[in-house]
Amino acid sequence: RLGQVTISKLQGRVTLSVVEDLLFDSGNAELHDTGKKLLARVASTLGPLKGQVVMVEGHTDNVPIGEALLEKYPTNWELSTARATTVVRYLQGHGVSPSDLAAVGYGEYQPVAPNTDAAGRHKNRRIDVVLGLARAEPKAPAAELKAP
Numbered sequence: 788r789l790g791q792v793t794i795s796k797l798q799g800r801v802t803l804s805v806v807e808d809l810l811f812d813s814g815n816a817e818l819h820d821t822g823k824k825l826l827a828r829v830a831s832t833l834g835p836l837k838g839q840v841v842m843v844e845g846h847t848d849n850v851p852i853g854e855a856l857l858e859k860y861p862t863n864w865e866l867s868t869a870r871a872t873t874v875v876r877y878l879q880g881h882g883v884s885p886s887d888l889a890a891v892g893y894g895e896y897q898p899v900a901p902n903t904d905a906a907g908r909h910k911n912r913r914i915d916v917v918l919g920l921a922r923a924e925p926k927a928p929a930a931e932l933k934a935p
Contacts (some may be wrong), residue, residue: 792825793904800919802897803829807847807912814856816869818877820855826874829916830881840920842889845871848908849895868892874914 791806807813810822818826832873845867852860860866871890879885900907 795898800917802918803916805914805916806909807914808909810874810914811870812894814853814860814866816860816866816873818873823877826877827881830878830883833878833916833918834882834884836918837884837887838922839884839887839918840889840922841887842891842915842917842920843871843878844897844915844917845869845874845892845894846897846899846911846913846915847895848911849898849902850908862894864892866892866893867894870914873915874916 791809793804795802795804805825809825812819831911834840847863847867849863852862852866856866860869868890869892871892875890877886879888895902895911898907898911899913900910902908902911
C-alpha cells in the first residue's frame with residue numbers, strides 16, 4: 788500500500804517503517820494476517836544477515852489508551868513495547884537470529900508528524916525496523932563487591 792511502508796537511509800542506518808494498521812488492529816499487539824505476510828518477507832531478507840543488529844522500534848500517537856485496554860496497556864509505552872516485542876518474536880520464528888534482535892518501545896515520544904490531526908497520528912503509529920546499528924562490545928564481568 789502506497790505510503791504505508793517506507794525505507795530510508797540516514798547515517799549508515801537503514802530503516803523500514805511500517806504504519807500500524809498493516810500489522811495490528813487498533814489498540815492490539817497481535818499481528819493480523821497482512822502483517823504476518825509482510826514480516827515473513829522482511830524475515831527472509833534479514834535472516835541471512837547474521838551478525839547485524841536489528842532493532843525493532845514501536846511508536847504510537849499521543850491519544851491516551853482507551854479505558855477498555857488500560858488494564859493490559861496502562862499507557863502508549865506499554866502498547867508500543869508489546870508491539871515491538873511481537874514483531875521481534877515473529878522475526879525470530881522466521882529465521883532471524885535472536886542474538887541479532889532487540890525490541891524497544893518509544894510510545895508517543897518520537898513522533899514523525901504532528902499529532903494535531905488524523906493524518907499525523909496515523910504516521911506516528913508505526914513500527915520501525917532499523918539496521919546498521921553498532922553491536923555493543925561484551926562487557927567484562929564486574930568485580931565482586933566484598934562486604935566490609
